[in-house]
Amino acid sequence: MREVSQGRLNEILPKKRDLYYGGTWHVPLGGYSETFNPGTGESLGHCADANAVDVKAAVSAARKAFETWRYSKPLDRAAMLRKAAAILRENAEELALIDAQNCGNPVTEMAGDALHAAAQIEFFAGLVTEIKGETIPMGGGVTNMTLREPLGVCARIVAYNHPLMFCAGKFAAPIAAGNTVVMKAPPQAPLSAVRMMELLDGVFPPGVLNVITGGTPSGEALVSHPEIPMVTLIGSVPTGRAIARQAANQLKQVILELGGKNALIVYPDADLEQAIDGAVRGMNFAWCGQSCGSTSRVFVHDAVYDQVLAGILEKVKRYRPGIPTDRATTMGALVSRAHLDKVLGYIDVAKNEGAELVAGGSVPQTPELQNGFYVEPTVFANVTSEMRIAREEVFGPVLSVLKWHDEEKLFADVNNVEYGLTGAIFTKDLATAHRAASRIEAGFVWINRAGPHFLGAPYGGYKQSGIGREESIDELMAFTQIKNINITF
Numbered sequence: 001m002r003e004v005s006q007g008r009l010n011e012i013l014p015k016k017r018d019l020y021y022g023g024t025w026h027v028p029l030g031g032y033s034e035t036f037n038p039g040t041g042e043s044l045g046h047c048a049d050a051n052a053v054d055v056k057a058a059v060s061a062a063r064k065a066f067e068t069w070r071y072s073k074p075l076d077r078a079a080m081l082r083k084a085a086a087i088l089r090e091n092a093e094e095l096a097l098i099d100a101q102n103c104g105n106p107v108t109e110m111a112g113d114a115l116h117a118a119a120q121i122e123f124f125a126g127l128v129t130e131i132k133g134e135t136i137p138m139g140g141g142v143t144n145m146t147l148r149e150p151l152g153v154c155a156r157i158v159a160y161n162h163p164l165m166f167c168a169g170k171f172a173a174p175i176a177a178g179n180t181v182v183m184k185a186p187p188q189a190p191l192s193a194v195r196m197m198e199l200l201d202g203v204f205p206p207g208v209l210n211v212i213t214g215g216t217p218s219g220e221a222l223v224s225h226p227e228i229p230m231v232t233l234i235g236s237v238p239t240g241r242a243i244a245r246q247a248a249n250q251l252k253q254v255i256l257e258l259g260g261k262n263a264l265i266v267y268p269d270a271d272l273e274q275a276i277d278g279a280v281r282g283m284n285f286a287w288c289g290q291s292c293g294s295t296s297r298v299f300v301h302d303a304v305y306d307q308v309l310a311g312i313l314e315k316v317k318r319y320r321p322g323i324p325t326d327r328a329t330t331m332g333a334l335v336s337r338a339h340l341d342k343v344l345g346y347i348d349v350a351k352n353e354g355a356e357l358v359a360g361g362s363v364p365q366t367p368e369l370q371n372g373f374y375v376e377p378t379v380f381a382n383v384t385s386e387m388r389i390a391r392e393e394v395f396g397p398v399l400s401v402l403k404w405h406d407e408e409k410l411f412a413d414v415n416n417v418e419y420g421l422t423g424a425i426f427t428k429d430l431a432t433a434h435r436a437a438s439r440i441e442a443g444f445v446w447i448n449r450a451g452p453h454f455l456g457a458p459y460g461g462y463k464q465s466g467i468g469r470e471e472s473i474d475e476l477m478a479f480t481q482i483k484n485i486n487i488t489f
């Protein structure tokens with residue numbers, strides 16, 4: 001991994017700010033939008049804003065490339081993917097500093113993002129020869145077989161909280177399966193995706209990997225384009241619904257990885273240190289709680305409530321908002337002024353509804369942070385499940401602690417939200433753990449820890465948290481379609 005000195009922050013920003021498709025850079029007809037550093041409020045210059053005509057050109061390039069790529073040898077595709085992963089690893093630190101400047105997450109945390117993306121790319125590269133079919137001996141000399149074929153041009157639209165990790169990690173599965181990709185970077189933080197294409201230029205044949213930047217109109221143009229059979233989203237529930245509605249007009253397939261209001265349950269027999277640590281880690285305070293999987297509702301049994309709350313309040317002190325590019329920073333900035341206002345609005349609502357503010361709740365007064373979008377790590381105690389703070393996704397550093405006693409009522413409350421992404425259970429008893437895991441309506445459950453994903457393990461949501469599973473072989477297979485061939489000799 002190449003190290004980057006702090007003095008070079010400006011120098012490492014991408015020189016190109018245009019659209020990358022068909023193996024080269026194109027000036028956008030849609031113009032350019034300004035992009036900012038949420039940690040300092042400073043401008044980081046402009047970046048392309050693709051309009052519908054730009055999107056059409058990018059899709060044409062991807063479609064043209066598909067005609068050859070679909071017949072490429074799987075192991076050749078794997079070799080190119082591995083080369084891309086190696087380049088990302090080599091430049092991980094630089095990419096982390098770009099993301100830290102553009103999305104506000106602390107650089108020490110973002111350093112892992114390019115490495116996670118590289119690991120995902122290598123994972124899918126390793127699975128290319130698993131895109132297999134089956135045979136049925138039909139008798140009478142007849143053989144029936146199934147093949148898995150690629151779909152075509154796949155659109156991947158992603159959220160801002162891990163810009164590089166999503167833009168890089170998510171091209172791997174469709175490309176490994178023989179599709180071509182148009183990736184849409186998040187409008188708030190497009191620069192690491194653009195830098196990624198500066199670095200990956202020439203790794204794949206022209207048109208296989210295309211990256212566009214822009215806001216909702218460019219996303220809508222992708223979703224409504226007739227030559228795209230598959231659209232995936234990492235984003236909010238309202239956007240997921242809008243995409244599903246639009247996709248239905250042309251019966252496109254979708255994978256939707258959406259929001260969460262995730263529960264963490266502490267049983268009275270839990271290892272309390274482990275539970276406290278899990279509750280704080282699971283909230284992802286480092287990136288201001290801006291994670292779909294954040295365990296923002298902590299249900300603590302009343303026998304251990306005071307102890308767990310005290311422990312959480314002590315552990316939360318390890319997070320102090322600071323300039324995201326500073327390696328000593330333990331907690332970054334929210335992505336924008338609008339998002340800061342939304343989070344502060346939720347804090348007001350919680351106070352008005354009677355939740356007890358026991359940590360944070362304000363904008364830090366540190367002079368050097370005054371132009372950025374910061375909020376202190378915030379904890380509310382005595383939250384009840386009817387309060388909005390316990391029902392709606394804040395996507396900010398706001399943890400709600402709820403008290404429980406009766407297990408039936410606990411699961412009624414845990415499941416009484418529209419979301420169903422993750423859940424966490426802390427207990428030393430295996431039977432309790434299995435019982436609780438079976439009752440949580442969520443697609444991804446941790447027992448005695450909270451936060452990490454496991455490459456190879458399917459990640460995705462129940463209920464309104466989404467459709468489909470990623471980070472596993474399910475993601476790869478989702479980018480294929482089955483053709484059945486009946487052979488009579």
Ligand SMILES: NC(=O)c1ccc[n+]([C@@H]2O[C@H](COP(=O)([O-])OP(=O)(O)OC[C@H]3O[C@@H](n4cnc5c(N)ncnc54)[C@H](O)[C@@H]3O)[C@@H](O)[C@H]2O)c1
Nearest residue numbers: 158159160186215216219220235236239242257258259292
């Ligand atoms: N489940 C997961 O894996 C996962 C991971 C990270 C974030 N998220 C969720 O993402 C949300 C936060 O991200 P956000 O604010 O960037 O989400 P968002 O839904 O506002 O935007 C996500 C992406 O969708 C695009 N978009 C918006 N409207 C569109 C439309 N009508 N058609 C096509 N594209 C459109 C945006 O430009 C952006 O690229 C949270 O709800 C969070 O929980 C989910």
